[in-house]
C-alpha cells in the first residue's frame with residue numbers, strides 16, 4: 001500500500017523564486033536563505049519519494065476572485081508553471097499522478113471532505129518555490145510526480161486550522177488505501193509571519209513563529225485551536241497561510257521525529273520557516289505491540305467499518 005513517510009513545511013516566498021531564476025543564490029543576502037536548505041536537499045535525494053502531495057495556495061494565478069475553491073485537488077496529468085506577471089518561471093512542467101489523485105478525491109470526498117476536483121490548472125510560486133528548495137533546479141523534469149492541493153487563504157473565510165488538520169488525516173486514510181506500494185511525502189507551504197500591506201506591512205514575529213514550529217512538532221493539536229484572528233494579530237495578514245502546514249501535520253503520526261529545522265528572517269518581507277518531520281516508524285510499531293488500548297482499538301474498528309462502507313458505495317457507483 002502507499003504510505004506517507006514524511007512531512008515538509010516550507011515558506012514559499014516569491015522573491016526566493018526570483019533569486020533562483022536570476023542567479024542570485026550566491027549573494028550574501030540570499031546565501032543565508034539557501035544555505036538553510038542544503039541539508040534538506042540531501043535528505044530529499046536520499047528519501048527519493050515516489051509522489052509528493054504539495055499543499056499550497058494559489059495567488060490569483062489559476063483562480064481569480066471570481067471563483068475560489070476552499071480545497072482544490074489537482075487531478076491532471078500535468079500542471080504548467082503560471083505566468084505571474086513576468087512570464088512563467090523557468091522550471092519544468094509539474095507532472096501529476098492522476099491515478100492516485102483520483103483515488104484521493106474519491107476517498108476524501110466519500111470521507112465527507114468536499115474537495116474541488118481540478119483537471120486543468122497552472123501552478124504558481126506557492127508550489128514551485130518549495131519544490132526548488134527541496135529538489136533543486138532540475139532542467140528537464142522534477143524527480144517525482146506531484147499532486148497539488150490548493151487551499152484558499154487569500155479571501156475570507158479561509159478554512160480553520162482544525163479543518164485543515166482533519167483533512168490531513170483524511171488524506172492519510174486515502175493514501176493508505178491505495179493498493180500500489182508508493183513512498184509519499186507531503187508538503188505544507190506558506191508563511192511564516194508576514195504582512196505585505198497596510199500600516200503593519202513588514203511585520204515579522206519570530207517568537208510566535210518559533211513557538212508554532214515547536215508545537216507543530218510536539219503538540220499539533222494545540223495549534224488546531226488557534227483562531228484566525230490570532231494568526232492575523234500575531235503573524236500578520238498573510239500569516240494565515242500557516243494553516244496549510246496543519247494539513248501536512250494531520251497526515252503524519254501523532255508522534256514524529258523532527259529531523260531538521262531552519263528559520264531565518266527576512267527573505268523579502270517574510271520570515272522563512274522550514275521543518276522536516278518523519279513518521280516515527282519505530283515508535284509506532286512499538287505502540288502497536290504495547291498499546292492496544294480499548295479506545296485505540298474501537299477507533300480503528302470504526303475507521304475500518306467506514307472505509308469498508310466507502311468502498312461499497314464506490315464500487316456500486318462504478319457498476
Ligand SMILES: [Fe+2]
Nearest residue numbers: 012126190241
Ligand atoms: Fe503565499
